[in-house]
Amino acid sequence: MSQKRNPFYLFALLIVLVFAPLSYSQTTAPKKESRSKLFEETTTDSDYLMAIEKAGEVMESAYNDADFDSASRHLFGEIKRTQSKLDLILASLKGANPNVRNQQMYHTVLQEIQTQLDEQNAAINLRNENLEKIKGRFIELRKDKTLMGLIKDTIRRKQFKREFANLRKKYRSTDSLMTKNQSVLNAKKRITVQRKIAVSNALITVENNLEKSGISMLHKEYPFLWNFNESIPKKAIKQNIGAKIVIEESVAAYYLSYRTGGLITLLFFIGLLAWYISRNIKYLKENGYAENLSDFNFKYLNRGVIIPAAVIGLNIAVVSNLYAPALFLELLQLLLLGFLTVLFKNKWSKVSMKNWLFLLGLFFTLCFLDLFIEVGFLQRSAFIIINILGIRYGLVQIKTLKDQLYIKGFFKWASIIFIGLNGLSILYNLFGRVSLSNMLSLTAFISLTQIVALSVLLKIILEIIILQIYTTRIKRGFEKIFDHESLSDTLKKPFIIVISYMWLVVIASNLNIWESLRSSLGNLLSHPNTIGSITFTLGNIVLFFIIIWIAHLLQKYVAYFFGEIDDENEENVNKRQHSKLLITRLIVLIGGYLLAVAASGMPLDKLSILLGALGVGVGLGLQNVVNNFVSGVILIFDKPIQIGDVIEISSESGRVKSMGLRTTKINAPNGAEIIIPNGNLLSQNITNWTYTDNFKLVEVSIEIAGEIDPEGINAIINESLSSLSSVNNDKASQIYYISISDGKYKILVKFWCSIYRTEETISSARQVLFSNFKSKGLAFSS
Numbered sequence: 001m002s003q004k005r006n007p008f009y010l011f012a013l014l015i016v017l018v019f020a021p022l023s024y025s026q027t028t029a030p031k032k033e034s035r036s037k038l039f040e041e042t043t044t045d046s047d048y049l050m051a052i053e054k055a056g057e058v059m060e061s062a063y064n065d066a067d068f069d070s071a072s073r074h075l076f077g078e079i080k081r082t083q084s085k086l087d088l089i090l091a092s093l094k095g096a097n098p099n100v101r102n103q104q105m106y107h108t109v110l111q112e113i114q115t116q117l118d119e120q121n122a123a124i125n126l127r128n129e130n131l132e133k134i135k136g137r138f139i140e141l142r143k144d145k146t147l148m149g150l151i152k153d154t155i156r157r158k159q160f161k162r163e164f165a166n167l168r169k170k171y172r173s174t175d176s177l178m179t180k181n182q183s184v185l186n187a188k189k190r191i192t193v194q195r196k197i198a199v200s201n202a203l204i205t206v207e208n209n210l211e212k213s214g215i216s217m218l219h220k221e222y223p224f225l226w227n228f229n230e231s232i233p234k235k236a237i238k239q240n241i242g243a244k245i246v247i248e249e250s251v252a253a254y255y256l257s258y259r260t261g262g263l264i265t266l267l268f269f270i271g272l273l274a275w276y277i278s279r280n281i282k283y284l285k286e287n288g289y290a291e292n293l294s295d296f297n298f299k300y301l302n303r304g305v306i307i308p309a310a311v312i313g314l315n316i317a318v319v320s321n322l323y324a325p326a327l328f329l330e331l332l333q334l335l336l337l338g339f340l341t342v343l344f345k346n347k348w349s350k351v352s353m354k355n356w357l358f359l360l361g362l363f364f365t366l367c368f369l370d371l372f373i374e375v376g377f378l379q380r381s382a383f384i385i386i387n388i389l390g391i392r393y394g395l396v397q398i399k400t401l402k403d404q405l406y407i408k409g410f411f412k413w414a415s416i417i418f419i420g421l422n423g424l425s426i427l428y429n430l431f432g433r434v435s436l437s438n439m440l441s442l443t444a445f446i447s448l449t450q451i452v453a454l455s456v457l458l459k460i461i462l463e464i465i466i467l468q469i470y471t472t473r474i475k476r477g478f479e480k481i482f483d484h485e486s487l488s489d490t491l492k493k494p495f496i497i498v499i500s501y502m503w504l505v506v507i508a509s510n511l512n513i514w515e516s517l518r519s520s521l522g523n524l525l526s527h528p529n530t531i532g533s534i535t536f537t538l539g540n541i542v543l544f545f546i547i548i549w550i551a552h553l554l555q556k557y558v559a560y561f562f563g564e565i566d567d568e569n570e571e572n573v574n575k576r577q578h579s580k581l582l583i584t585r586l587i588v589l590i591g592g593y594l595l596a597v598a599a600s601g602m603p604l605d606k607l608s609i610l611l612g613a614l615g616v617g618v619g620l621g622l623q624n625v626v627n628n629f630v631s632g633v634i635l636i637f638d639k640p641i642q643i644g645d646v647i648e649i650s651s652e653s654g655r656v657k658s659m660g661l662r663t664t665k666i667n668a669p670n671g672a673e674i675i676i677p678n679g680n681l682l683s684q685n686i687t688n689w690t691y692t693d694n695f696k697l698v699e700v701s702i703e704i705a706g707e708i709d710p711e712g713i714n715a716i717i718n719e720s721l722s723s724l725s726s727v728n729n730d731k732a733s734q735i736y737y738i739s740i741s742d743g744k745y746k747i748l749v750k751f752w753c754s755i756y757r758t759e760e761t762i763s764s765a766r767q768v769l770f771s772n773f774k775s776k777g778l779a780f781s782s
Contacts, residue, residue, distance in 0.1 A: 047146050048146060048147075048150050048156075048160060049160070049163070050146075051144055051146040051147040051150065052147070052150075052160060052163045052164070052167060054144070054147075055141055055144070055147055055167055056166065056167055056170060058137050058138070058140075058141060059138075059167070059170040059171055059174050060170060061137075062134045062137055062138070062174050062178075063170065063173060063174040063177060065130065065134055066130075066131060066134055066174060066177050066178045066181055067177060067181070068181060068184075072127060075120060075123050075124075076188065078116070078120060079120055079188055079191065079192065082113055082116050082117065082120065082195070083191070083195065085109065085113055085254065086113055086195055086198065086199065086202075088250055088251065088254055089106055089109055089110060089113070089202065089251075090198065090202060091250075092106070092250065092251050093106060093202060093205060093206070102251065102325050102326050103206050103209045104322075104323050104509075104512065104515075105251070105255065105323050105324060105325045105326075106202070106206045107203065107206045107207065107323075108323040109258075110199055110202055110203050110206060111203070113195075113199055114196065114199045114200075114203070117192050117195055117196050117199065118196075120188075120192050121189065121192045121193070121196070124185050124188055124189045124192065125189075127181075127185055128182070128185055128189075131178055131181065131182055131185070134178065135178075209435075245372055248325070248326070248327040248371055248372070249327070251325045251327065251328075252325050252327040252328040252331070255324055255325050255328050256328065259321065259324075262320070263317070266313055266316060266317060266320070267313065270309050270310070270312060270313035271309075273309055273312065273464075274305050274306060274309035277301065277305045277308075277309070277464060277467065278305045280467050280468060280471040281293075281301070281305070281467070283471055283474075283475075284470075284471060284474065287474065289470075289474055289479075292470075292481065293467070293470075295481050296463070296466055296467075296470070296481075296484045297484070297485075298463050298467075299343075299347065299406075299459060299463070300343055300456065300459060300460050300463060301460070301463045301464070301467060303342075303343060307339050307342055307343055308343070308460045308463075310339050311336065311339050311340065311343070311453070311456060311457060311460060312457060312460060312461070314332060314335060314336040314339065314453075315336065315453055315454065315457045315502070317332055318332050318333065318336065318450070318453075318506065319502045319505060319506060322505065322506075322509040322514065323509075326367075326370065326371055327371055330367040330370075330371070333363075333367075333446060333449065333450075334360075334363070334364060334367070336453055337360055337363070337449055337453070340452065340453060340456060341356065341357070341360070343456065344356060344404070347404075348404050349400070349404075351400050352400040352401060352403070352404050355393075355397040355398075355400050355401060356401060358393070358397070359393065359397075359401075359445075359448070359449070360449075362386055362389060362390060362393070362445065363445045363449060365382070365386060366383070366386050366441055366442060366445060367442075369382050369383060369386075370438050370441075370442060375434050380429050380434060380437075383425065383429055383437060383438065383441055384426055384429055384430075386441065387422040387423070387425050387426045387429075387441060387444075388422075388426070390418065390419075390422040390441075390444060390445065391419055391422045391423060393418075394415050394418045394419040394422070394448075395419065398411075398415050398418070398448075401452065402415075405452065405455045405456075406455050406456070406458060406459040407454075407455040407458060407496070407499075410451050410454075410455070410500070410503070411451065411455075414447055414448050414451040415448075417444065417447050417448075417507070418444050418445075418447060418448045420444075421440045421441070421443055421444035421447070422440075422441065422444050424437075424440050425437045425438075425440040425441040425444065428440065439510065439511065439512065440511075442510060443507060443510040443511050446506060446507075446510055447503070447506070447507050447510075450503060450506050450507075451503055454499045454502060454503055455499075457499065458492060458495055458496070458499055461495060462488045462491055462492060462495075465491060466484050466487065466488065469482070469487075470482075491557065494553055522539075524538060525537060525538045525539030525542060526539050536600075540599065540600045541600065543596075543599045543600065544596045544597075544599060544600040545596075547592055547595050547596035547599055548592060548593065548596050550592065551588055551589055551591070551592020551593065551595075551596070552589070552592070554588045554592070555584075555585040555588045555589045555592075558584055558585060558588060582636045582643075582659055583636060583637075586633065586636060586661065589661070624677070624679065625662070627679040628661075628662045628663065628677045628678045628679045629661050629662055629678075631677075631678035631679045631681065631682045632659070632660060632661040632662060632663075632664075632678040633661065634682060635659060635664070635678055635681060635682070636659070640681075640686060640688065640691075641656055641659075641664075641681065641686060641688055641691075642656065642659075643656050643657070643658060643659055644656060644690070645688050645689070645690045645691065646688075646689040646690050646755050646756070647666070647686055647687060647688050647689065648686070648687040648689075649676065649680070649681065649684055649685075649686050649687070650684060652666065652668070652674050652676070653666075653668070653669070653687075654666040654667050654668040654669060654672075654674060655667045655756070657673065659678075660678075661678075662677065662678060663675050663676065663677055663678060664676050664678060664681060689755050690755055694754055694755055694756065695728050695731070695752045695753065695754060695755065696752070696753065696754075696755040696758055697750055697751070697752055698750070698751065698752075698753055698758055698761065698762055699748055699749065699750045700748075700749045700751075700762060700765055700766060700769070700782060701738075701746070701747070701748055701749075701782065702746075702747050702749065702766075702769060702780065702781065702782045703744070703745065703746050703747070703779075703780070703781045703782070704744070704745040704747065704773060704778055704779070704780060705743055705744050705745075705778065705779035706743060706776070706777060706778035706779055707743060708776070708778055710737065710740070710745070712776075713735075713745060713747065714735055716769075716772050716773060716776065717733070717735055717747075717749055717769065718733065719772065720765070720768040720769050720772045721733050721749075721751050721765065721768075723768060724761065724764055724765060724768060726753050726754060726757050726760065726761040726764065727751055727752070727753050727761060727765070728751075728752040728753060728754070730752075731751075731752040733749065733750065733751035733752075734749070734750040734751070735747060735748075735749055735750075736748040736749075736750070749765075749769075751765070766782050769782070770782070
C-alpha cells in the first residue's frame with residue numbers, strides 16, 4: 001500500500017512545486033493591481049447611466065426652452081396687429097384727402113408703429129440668440145468624455161440600447177422643434193424688416209404732405225383756379241364720396257380703438273363730476289333751497305347736469321386728442337357744438353340763435369367738403385363761398401354772439417383771427433395752395449367755435465364752484481346769499497390762463513405748428529446753462545415758479561371748498577373748521593415749496609449752501625420775519641386765538657378776520673382792519689372774549705319811579721329779557737339794587753348775550769324794558 005501511495009505523493013508534490021510560483025504570483029499580483037487602481041479613473045455602468053441621464057436632461061430643457069412661450073405668442077399677436085394697423089394706414093394714405101389732421105395722425109401712428117417694429121425686431125433677435133444658446137448646450141455635450149467614450153464603444157453601447165433610443169428620440173424632437181421655430185422667427189424677422197421699409201417710405205410721404213401744407217412752403221399744388229379745368233361725372237363723385245367715407249370711418253374706428261382706455265377714463269371722471277353736481281343740487285332741493293340758485297345767476301347748471309358735464313368732457317377731449325384723424329376730431333367738435341346749442345336754446349335771443357345755427361351750418365359744410373369731396377373746381381369754389389360768408393359773418397353777425405357770452409375779451413381776438421384766416425384761405429385757394437387754404441378755413445371756424453365752447457366751460461366751472469360753496473354753507477347752517485359776482489371775478493383769473501392755453505393749443509395744432517413750437521420750446525427749456533459751479537435749465541426755473549404760484553393759489557382758494565367767504569361775519573363760526581383750514585393752508589404751502597425745490601433740480605449740497613446763506617440773512621436782518629413766521633405756526637397749532645374770536649390786545653380790539661403765517665387781521669368795531677404781526681400776538685397779553693363760548697356779560701343801568709315793589713320790578717325785568725332772542729336765557733340774569741328810596745329805584749341789570757351783537761342787544765333790552773314799565777304806569781329812565 002505504501003508503494004501505491006508514493007507515486008501519487010510524488011506527482012502531487014511535483015504539481016505543487018511546479019504551480020506554486022504561478023499560484024503565488026496569481027494570488028499576490030491582484031493585490032498589487034487593486035492597490036494601483038484605487039488612484040486611477042474607472043468608468044462603470046453607473047457613470048454611463050449618469051452621462052446618458054444628463055444628456056437627456058439637457059435635451060429636455062432645450063426642448064422646453066426652444067418651444068414658444070406665452071410671451072412669444074403674444075409677440076406674434078402684436079406683429080399681426082401691427083400689420084393690420086400698417087395696412088389700414090397705407091390704404092388710407094392712398095385714398096383719403098390730404099388734410100393736415102389726417103396727415104398728423106398718420107405721422108404719429110407711423111412713428112409708433114416704427115417704434116413697435118423696432119421692439120418686435122429686438123424681441124425676435126433675442127429669441128434667435130436663445131436658440132443659438134440652446135445649440136451651444138448640445139456642443140457642450142461633446143466635451144463629456146464618458147458619453148463620447150460610450151458612443152464610440154460599439155460593444156458596450158449595446159448594453160444601453162434602450163436608453164440611447166430614448167435619447168435619440170428626444171434629440172430628434174428637439175432638433176425638429178428648433179428648426180421649425182427658427183424658420184418661424186426668420187419669417188417674422190423678414191416681415192418686420194419689410195414693414196420697417198414700408199413705414200419709412202410712408203413717413204417720407206406723410207412728411208412731404210405736411211411740408212406741402214406748411215405755411216413756409218409757397219409753391220402751388222394745383223393750377224390757378226381760373227386755369228383749373230375738370231369735369232367729373234356725378235356717378236364718379238358719388239363713388240368717390242362713398243370710398244372716402246369708408247376710409248375715414250376705418251381710420252376713425254382705428255383711432256377710437258387705439259384711444260379707448262383714455263376716453264373711458266375721461267368718461268369715468270366726467271360721470272363722477274356729474275354725480276357730485278347732482279348730489280349737491282339734490283341736497284338743496286330736499287332742504288328747500290333749490291330756488292335760491294336763481295339768485296346766483298346760473299345759466300347752465302339750472303338746465304340739468306348731463307349736458308354741462310358733457311360740455312366739460314368734450315372740451316377736454318378736443319384738447320387731449322390733438323393728433324386724432326380729421327373725422328374723429330370734427331365729430332367731437334360738432335358734438336360739442338350740438339350740446340352748446342341745447343344749452344343756448346331758450347336762453348339766447350332769436351337773432352343770436354339764428355346766427356349761431358348759421359355758423360354751425362357753415363362749419364358742417366366745410367367739414368364735409370374737406371373730408372369727402374375730392375379736390376377739384378367744385379370743392380375749391382365751395383370753399384371760397386364759405387370763406388366769403390365767413391368774412392361777412394365776422395364783420396356783421398358775430399356781434400350778436402359776443403353779447404351772450406361770459407368772457408367777451410377773447411372774442412375780439414377770435415373775430416380778428418376768424419376774418420384774417422378766411423381772407424388768407426381765399427388767396428391761397430385762388431393761387432393753387434389748396435391744402436394750406438383748407439387748413440386755414442378749418443382753423444378759422446374751429447378758433448371761433450372753440451372760444452365760444454371755452455367761454456361756456458369757464459362759466460360752468462364757476463357755477464360748479466359756487467354751488468359747492470353754497471351747499472357747504474347750507475350744511476353749516478348759513479342761509480345768507482353771499483356776493484357771488486365778486487367771488488366769480490376772483491376765481492376766474494387762474495382759469496382764464498388755462499383756457500387761453502387750451503385755445504392757443506387747438507389753433508396751433510390745426511395750423512400744423514404746435515409740434516414744432518412744442519419741440520422748440522422744449523429744447524429751449526431743457527438746454528443746460530452753467531453759472532459758476534451751478535448747472536440749471538430754464539425749464540426747471542419756470543417749473544419752480546409755476547409750482548410756487550399754484551401753491552399760493554391753492555392755499556388762497558382752499559377756503560372756498562370749506563364754504564368760507566372772505567366777508568362773512570356770522571356769529572356761530574366753526575372754529576374747529578377754521579383750524580383745519582389753517583393747517584391745510586400751511587401743509588399746502590410747505591408742500592408746494594418743497595415740491596418746487598425738488599422740481600428745480602437743485603443739488604442738496606447747493607441747497608445746504610443756500611440754507612447757510614439764509615441763516616446769515618436771518619442773523620443780519622430777517623429775525624422779525626422768521627419770528628412772525630414761527631409765531632404764526634405756533635398760533636395755528638396752539639390755538640390761543642382762532643378766526644372769529646373777539647379779542648383785545650394792547651389798545652386794539654375787534655374780531656379776528658384772518659390768520660396768516662406772518663400777520664393776523666382784525667376787524668375793529670369802527671370798520672378798520674388792524675394788521676398785527678404774529679410775533680406781537682405771542683409776546684403780549686391777549687384778552688379772548690370767545691375762547692370758551694361766544695357770550696358776553698353786559699349790564700344796563702335803569703331808574704324806576706312809581707308804586708311798585710322790588711318783586712314786581714324783578715318780574716318785569718326777567719319777562720322783558722326772556723322775550724329777546726339775542727339774550728342767552730340759559731344763564732340767569734342778575735339784578736342789583738344800587739339804591740332804594742320811597743317810590744324810586746336805581747338798578748343795575750346784568751345778562752348774557754352774543755358778543756357779536758352786544759350793542760344791538762343792549763339797545764333792544766332798553767326798548768323792551770321801557771315799553772313794559774311804561775305799560776305798568778311807571779316812570780323809566782336809563
